[in-house]
Amino acid sequence: MKAPPFRYARPQTLDAALRLLADEGAGARLIAGGQSLVPALNMRLLEPTLLIDINGLAELTGIAETASGIRVGALTRHAALGASAIVARRTPLLAAAVPFIAHEAIRNRGTFGGSLAQADPAAELPACAVALGARLEIAGPGGRRRVAAHDFFRGVYETALGRDEILVAAEIPAQPGATLFLELARRQGDYAIAGLAGWAALDRSRITDARLVFFGTDIRAVEARAASAALATSLDAAATALDRDLAPVADLNASAAMKRHLARVLLRRACAAAVTHAA
Numbered sequence: 001m002k003a004p005p006f007r008y009a010r011p012q013t014l015d016a017a018l019r020l021l022a023d024e025g026a027g028a029r030l031i032a033g034g035q036s037l038v039p040a041l042n043m044r045l046l047e048p049t050l051l052i053d054i055n056g057l058a059e060l061t062g063i064a065e066t067a068s069g070i071r072v073g074a075l076t077r078h079a080a081l082g083a084s085a086i087v088a089r090r091t092p093l094l095a096a097a098v099p100f101i102a103h104e105a106i107r108n109r110g111t112f113g114g115s116l117a118q119a120d121p122a123a124e125l126p127a128c129a130v131a132l133g134a135r136l137e138i139a140g141p142g143g144r145r146r147v148a149a150h151d152f153f154r155g156v157y158e159t160a161l162g163r164d165e166i167l168v169a170a171e172i173p174a175q176p177g178a179t180l181f182l183e184l185a186r187r188q189g190d191y192a193i194a195g196l197a198g199w200a201a202l203d204r205s206r207i208t209d210a211r212l213v214f215f216g217t218d219i220r221a222v223e224a225r226a227a228s229a230a231l232a233t234s235l236d237a238a239a240t241a242l243d244r245d246l247a248p249v250a251d252l253n254a255s256a257a258m259k260r261h262l263a264r265v266l267l268r269r270a271c272a273a274a275v276t277h278a279a
């Protein structure tokens with residue numbers, strides 16, 4: 001199918017983009033990489049009256065090292081994230097996740113901000129943002145506000161972003177431990193049936209602190225706090241505690257019970273690998 005008709009604007013400043021959003025109201029849609037939006041238009045799942053192309057907004061670009069970690073502009077392409085030496089050094093979890101996002105052509109166009117704003121529960125980058133404790137900078141008609149990634153994702157394709165707001169950047173603290181990243185998908189590059197993004201701090205072969213975030217299982221990326229705390233006891237205890245963290249939802253790929261099982265498998269594999277590596 002072809003996209004429905006729409007008007008198109010390419011503002012050059014954030015203020016101009018915000019004005020266009022406010023003036024057009026409910027019919028306006030931002031377009032970044034277009035890798036989720038264009039398929040939705042072509043399938044006529046959306047019928048915007050105005051597409052606002054944000055690719056000209058210089059303020060949304062770039063990856064910079066900060067005192068506490070990194071700042072990633074919303075327009076950063078997945079491929080740039082994966083190739084960045086700053087990302088590899090400060091937040092290696094993001095670098096580990098990128099190769100699992102779709103395939104090269106999509107990674108060359110798709111953006112970090114687009115992935116967060118899309119909030120697909122099976123997407124890799126929202127889970128990484130939660131695992132790393134990212135704070136998201138959002139611009140709107142009333143000025144700027146910051147929202148913790150943990151509070152940003154609300155449900156399937158649902159976020160804390162208002163209709164008249166633009167995600168500008170993410171401030172991400174430096175990763176405090178070893179990378180934990182695993183996902184199970186039907187084919188390399190497909191969305192995850194179940195995935196785990198996180199980090200673990202180790203003292204020799206003992207996990208002393210960890211953050212585990214599961215994606216593809218629930219209606220959004222879920223931080224598994226009970227399982228993380230139980231890791232201090234044993235892997236078995238953590239796998240059992242995971243039941244208190246997750247409320248898996250069946251989809252075309254797997255039942256809720258299967259997703260729960262896969263999440264336990266991922267937890268055991270990722271943590272065992274981190275311990276073996278440390279030893």
Ligand SMILES: Cc1cc2nc3c(=O)[nH]c(=O)nc-3n(C[C@H](O)[C@H](O)[C@H](O)COP(=O)(O)OP(=O)(O)OC[C@H]3O[C@@H](n4cnc5c(N)ncnc54)[C@H](O)[C@@H]3O)c2cc1C
Pocket residue numbers: 029030031032033034035036037038039054074075100101102103106109110111112113114115117118122123124125161165166167168189190191192
């Ligand atoms: C075949 C295929 C396979 C894919 N596989 C995966 C996968 O395995 N894992 C994965 O994570 N993703 C996957 N994707 C999606 C891809 O990662 C997209 O790039 C990403 O989800 C959206 O980024 P985008 O820049 O393309 O956003 P767009 O498609 O341009 O926009 C997506 C949504 O976000 C909004 N938006 C975009 N930028 C902003 C902003 N700065 N502020 C506010 N709202 C904004 C748009 O209005 C729109 O509603 C796949 C896509 C395709 C086509």
